[in-house]
Amino acid sequence: MSLFFVHIPKTAGTSFRQGAEKYFTPERIVYDYGVNSNATSPFVKKSLHGDQPDFWQFKQALDNPAMIVGHVTIARFVSLWGAGNTVTFLREPLQRIASEYAHFVRNMDYQGSFKEFYSGRGMRNRQRRALYGVNLESIGFIGLTERYSESLEMLNDRFATRIPEREDNQGKSRLEDEYEFDEEDLVELRKLNRRDIELYQYALALFDSRYAMFKSNQPWAHACLVEATTEGGSGWAWWADERDAPLEVELWVNGELTSTARAVKFRQELCSVLPPRGGYVGFHLPLKLSPLDKVQCRVAATGQWFPPSPRLIEETKT
DSSP: OOEEEEOOTTSSHHHHHHHHHHHHOGGGEEEOSOTTOTTSOHHHHHHHSSSSOOHHHHHHHSOOOSEEEESOOGGGTHHHHOGGGEEEEEOOHHHHHHHHHHHHHHHSOOOSOHHHHHHSGGGTTHHHHHTTTSOGGGSSEEEEGGGHHHHHHHHHHHHTOOOOOOOOSOSSSSTTOOOOOOHHHHHHHHHHTHHHHHHHHHHHHHHHHHHHHHHTTOOOEEEEEEEEETTEEEEEEEETTOOSSOOEEEEEETTEEEEEEESOEEOGGGGGGOOGGGGEEEEEEEOOOOTTOEEEEEETTTOOEEEEEEEEOBOOOO
C-alpha cells in the first residue's frame, strides 16, 4: 500500500508528515513541494518539473514508496494512487488563513497587512481548490486539524499504520488555540471563503459520522447521493476498506424506508480516481417523488446515513 498525502498548508500537515517520516523513514517518502523547494525529491524534480513530464513512467520507476506528499492539488496524483489511498487534513478556514499569515510574517518576511494577505486570490478558498475535481466522499481519509488525535487514531486503523502524534511547525503554542478577528475582517473573510466554509462544514459532518461508526466497531462506507429528483435517487457507494462485496443501499423519504438497491452499476465518472470493483459501485432507485420531499440514503448493513443530512427533492428539468 502506498499513500498520497495532499498537504494543505497550515492544517497540521507538517505534524502528520513528520510523524509519517518517523514511522516509514524519510527514504520511503517521495516529496513534491515545487521545483524551487529543497524538500522536493530530486527524482521528482527531474521527472515531473520539466517540459514534458511523464507521470506514468514516474510512478512505474518508483521503488515501493510508502507515501508521496506535497503542497499539490489532489488532481496531480489521484489517478495514479487512487482516491482510496489519498489522505488530507482540513482546518476551519478562517483559522487556517490566520495561521498561514502568521507563518508568512514569521518565516518569509511578509510586510503586508492581514487584509492584503487574505484578499489575494491565491488565498481564497484554498482548501476547496486543493481538492477540486474529486468528490469529498470518495477521498480515502479526511482528517480535521481541530480533532487531530481522533483523526490519527482513525487513520492508523484504516491503513494499519502506527504514525505517531506530533505538533510541529505551529505558529501558536497548541493546535487547539484560536486566532481572534475584528468584525470587519470576519465579515470579509466569510464572504471571500464561502466555499471553503461550506466544504469544511460538510467534512465535519462526514467526520462525525465516520468516527461514530469507527468507535462502534462498524465498517464505514464511501457513499454519495449524486442525484435526487422527482424521478428517484442515484449515486454510488463502496466499503472504505475496499472489500469486494457490494453495498445494499436504502432510500428513505420523509423518514420512511421506500426502496433498496445494490450498488453494482457502472459509474464511468469515477474511473479516473480508481474506485474499487472496477467502478461497478453505482445504484439507482427509481421512485415517484414530490418537490420538497426529504430524502436520505442509508447503508443497510450498518445504518450509516448519507448524505449526513436529508436533501430536498429538486424539480426534474425538462
